[in-house]
Amino acid sequence: MSHPYTCPNCKTNKTRFNLIDQVAHAVKLDPSSGDVVQEYSSGQLDPFHIPYRGPERKVQCGTCGLIEDELVFIKQAEYLKTKQRNG
Template identity: 50%
Template sequence: MENPYLCPVCGTNRMRFNLIEQKARPVKKDPRTGEIMEEVDRADPLHIPYRGEDVRVQCGVCGVVDTEERFIKTAQHESHARKG
């Protein structure tokens, strides 16, 4: 999170962002009612653990949501383009 961001869609925002922290909650649900029946132990061999990003970023100007890496790479690419 200590890297500059640039919105990959609007291409102008470098300052206003929402950091969206994702925390997976493994559960078992009743297939008929949708009620959560229990929390699943992360060591359960029949349950695949969440492998997505811990943080997603939303542009505070245009509202696009994407990976933090995309915002960082866009800023790096734009910085290299200005130098070259």
């Protein structure tokens, strides 16, 4: 479902955005070299590896460059719409 966005920083941009889809890759790194030692599939994490619980999408304002969770842009648009209705 799509929602209108408004940038919470510049408050004027309602049309130009970069949508950033986040795809997490669970890996185990070598502590000394930083090389990937093991890649985990989504259901095969070891007991000490917490699955990614962050947002699926981030949004960047195409005017001022602010990057935030998608919900922040949606809530700003809802706030301004309510504010306009109430005067």
